[in-house]
Amino acid sequence: MNDQFDPTSRYGRRHAQKLARAAAASRRNGAAGSSPDDAGSVHGDDRDPDEPFVGWRFVNSRRWLGYFAIAVAFAIVCTLFGMWQWDRRNEAVRQNEQVAQNYEHTPVPLDRALPSAGSWDDSKTWLRVSVTGRYDVDDQLLVRNRVHNGQPGFEVLTPLVTADGRAFVVDRGWVPTGNRQDAPDHVPAPPSGEVTAIVRLQQSEPRIPGRTDPAHTDQVQSVTLSDVAKKVDPPIYTGGYGQLASESPAPAEARPLGWDRPTADTGLHLSYFIQWFMFAAGGFGFLAYLMVQEYRNLNQDDPEERERALERQRRKDAKPKTDAEIEDELLASRR
Secondary structure, X not given: OOOOOOHHHXXXXXXXXXXXXXXXXXXXXXXXXXXXXXXXXXXXXXXXXXXXXXXXXXXXXXXXXXXXXXXXXXXXHHHHHHHHHHHHHHHHHHXXXXXXXXXXXXXEEHHHHOOOOOOOOHHHXXXXXXXXXXXXXXXXXXXXXXXXXOEEEXXXXXXXXXXXXXXXXXXXXXXXXXXOOOOOOOOOOOOOOEEEEEEEEEEOOOOOOOOOOOOOOOEEOOOOHHHHOXXXXXXEOOOEEEEEEEEEOOOOOOOOEOOOOOOOOOOOXXXXXXXXXXXXXXXXXXXXXXXXXXXXXXXOOOHHHHHHHHHHHHHHHHOOOOHHHHHHHHHHHOO
């Protein structure tokens, strides 16, 4: 502790002038014969007017109100990010529940799952559906830029034409890119004749901004069914398509690589949610720490605060020294 308190060394000329004006006003009131109660009304207690005691009055300054506003704004931002993570966690939970409910569901007829060609219901995602018809190999398409285990490839879309003449798009699986061209070396043929396919429903994918389907090819950028409909002859279902699970009769050769079951994982959204709220609380905690430090510095020559500082130092000295502190003392003693 310094014997002479100099507020200008840390808190600036304006604050020092403020303290000086308060002390001068106290002396004038004392010279005018004001009572001890009057002097106490100026200082907020019955301390000596010349005693350098500020108390907590500094928190009413515009500077500290600004600090508090910043802490509130920081907490609001953290809360918004935290609630965003909470919403993402809830969406992941909903998707996991939907996979658990639909993935191994007893297959339902296509016309019951999709009552019309353009209908779609998010609750039907992953639902197993049975479709009977004939594969239209002539209108088969390849979806570009599909990666499996880091290897680029294509997904094979084959329309399955039902008895009413409308085709349901079946994604039969993944094939790798060829060794010498930007196309598969070989696409396994689907079964011929009438086929009953068990598929898992998926919603039509959105169109990729800035990308167009290669002209005069059988390739598309995404499973955007409105675009697929322009490339095939028969009318198709545009609300959803199906990822192939099985087909009967079985194909003569191994069909394209299928899909693994989605993992039931909600990610780190819950922990991020907690962390954002901890950040919000930490902002107010840091503000409180700064407030206490400023209180101690402004009132460092107050006898009671001086005694508290000595007590804190005694407790600190009583604690066992860490290895780092012992090492620092040894290094300092050798200099």
